[in-house]
Amino acid sequence: MSNPSQRKPLPLAVLSTGFVIFWLIVAAFPFLWTMWGSFKVEGDFFSRVNWVNAITGPITERQTGSPFTDAGYEGAWIAQEFWRAVVNTAIVTVSVVVISLTLGTLGGYALARSGFKYTFWLLMAALVFRAMPHVTLVSGYLLPFFELNIWGFLPTTIIVLVAINQPFTLWMLHSFFLSIPKDLDESAMVDGCTRFQAFRLAVIPVMWPGVVTTGLFSFLLAYNDFTVTSMLLTQENTTMIPKINSFLGSTQEEGKVMYAVAAVVSAIVPLFALILFFQRQIVSGLTAGAVKG
Template identity: 40%
Template sequence: MNDTAVLRQPFVLRFATVGFIVFWTILAAFPLLWITLMSFKLPIDAFASDPLRVIFGFTTLRERGGLSVTALVLGAFALWLAYHGAEHHGRRFARYLALGGREWLGWLLAALVYVIALILGLFWILPAIVRVVEAILSHIPVLDYLARPMMGLTMQNYRAVWIGYRFYDNFINSMIVTTGTVVISLTVGTLAGYGLARTRSNVAFWLLIAALIFRALPHSVLVTGYLPVFIHSREFLAPLWNWHATAWFFHLFSDQPPTLYGQPLAVIMVLVSINQPFTIWMLRSFFMNIPAELDEAARVDGCSHLGAFRRVIMPVMWPGVITTGLFSFLLAYNDYLVCSLLLDAQSQTMVPAITSFFNRETTTTDQVQAVAAAVSITAPLFLLVIVFQKQIVSGLTQGAVKG
């Protein structure tokens, strides 16, 4: 009992720690919450100097309608159910969908089902339930106030961005680039990280140092080298199409050399080359925490090196792979410089495409639509964190503690 009292933090220290965390959480979350409120308002409310007008949107409420207390409560409850379901039943559901024991496939299918169910629930099922509950409450004295709209809300900014300006094309391009980058980075990174973690050669150390130096270079320096190659790629590849020894092969695909500029697949290779050192370093640290005795036991049982890696090491490594994949996704998803310089307007991803809203005539309507586009790109990140939160925490702990 005395030992517990000695180890317990003083009240002042606990209060100061909690207060500091709460303060910085509010400070970090406030901009996102504020622009989210702005994105659902008419420009006159979104840019009002009175904070209450931004929050409640009086003009938006009068002209476009809004949400009642009932809708806000049911919406918050639906979001809590979505979070609770992913936290407590996500792993079990992923294992159920793991066809042939492939855990990665189970998690991929579980994430896809979760996203589809979330979209259907929030945009179709929840509004229908809200209308029914509001209709019931509207006939009950006093409680009818809970069914009356009290916070202005309009979806016109999101409709203008996603439908009017075809922002879904940029979303598809972002998914192609980020998915390709993550898949290739993890495929190469797991093999390279495993090999470097198990080797005792000094060459591995210098390879890791060289990779770290390459990753530390600013993107502007790397893109400067890639940009001329992308622009003049047709001239650089022409000898392969003209030389008789290789011409027959390349002419099977096209009659003339392709251009790399504006091609998402080419940008994927650039992002992989830039982010691969980080992926290898991170995965190597995870593999270092897995005892080499597991490899040796698998080899004694008759597994090959690749078989031991696939059947014994990778099941233990999944939290680390998911954590590394999330960071690789963020690096590719949030990239601005590479995508803006090496992709044309038709193949542009979401992050660089947002700047086009600010580059147009800066009316208040354009600015609110730009805010709506900025809020839109945060949704996939929240979904990833919600679905894979336990694996992320487990992976970070696995990488921080020496096994």
């Protein structure tokens, strides 16, 4: 930036700085506001009098004796058994990530190495499947699942999420495998490996960045899912996001809204941590599909 011709004129610099600050507020402020507000009582978070109350919390202080309260979290996690939903979410997301990566690396490798015409049709079918609204698929599941008596169990949900996740996982891993030179596994096979050994011993070790990135997106899909989990699991045995939705219906009375606020913040915090640690992989994953155009 030492080149004087690249230096910005002052108005443009002010304008662009202003725009960045504006965008940061738009992107981050709602979350920070809700996190701060989740430690208040409803009268402050939804203040009829003055919005400053949500920051200072006079009613919270009057009701609980301190400007911060964890009543919302206590109510949601213990009284409404949100912890149960958290455990379920953990089981579902971990299983979905592990299974879809296992299936996806095998399939993606095959698609990247086979030159036959049907790989094109498989990838196109995967693209169409990727575009299907999840709820249309769910309307196909419900009746057969009722008939087979496998509705409402976590394993069913896990398998369904894995399948819904497959098209995306295949596309992403396929493009990562394409970037690994064919010579690598072919020379391993010349040295006497079978195709599977070459895959496991020569290709997978250099694939870790791609696998981690794809895993992150599988995690996000399973963690963020509302459609599948809310339709395939019972009210008592559900995951976090449907649980939050059920708070909204049943808890209109005073104070209960704060349960939902606390639960929402509890669902956001893990994502904060995820972005903090994996920002680079997320960015590279978002652009992985774009490179191929």
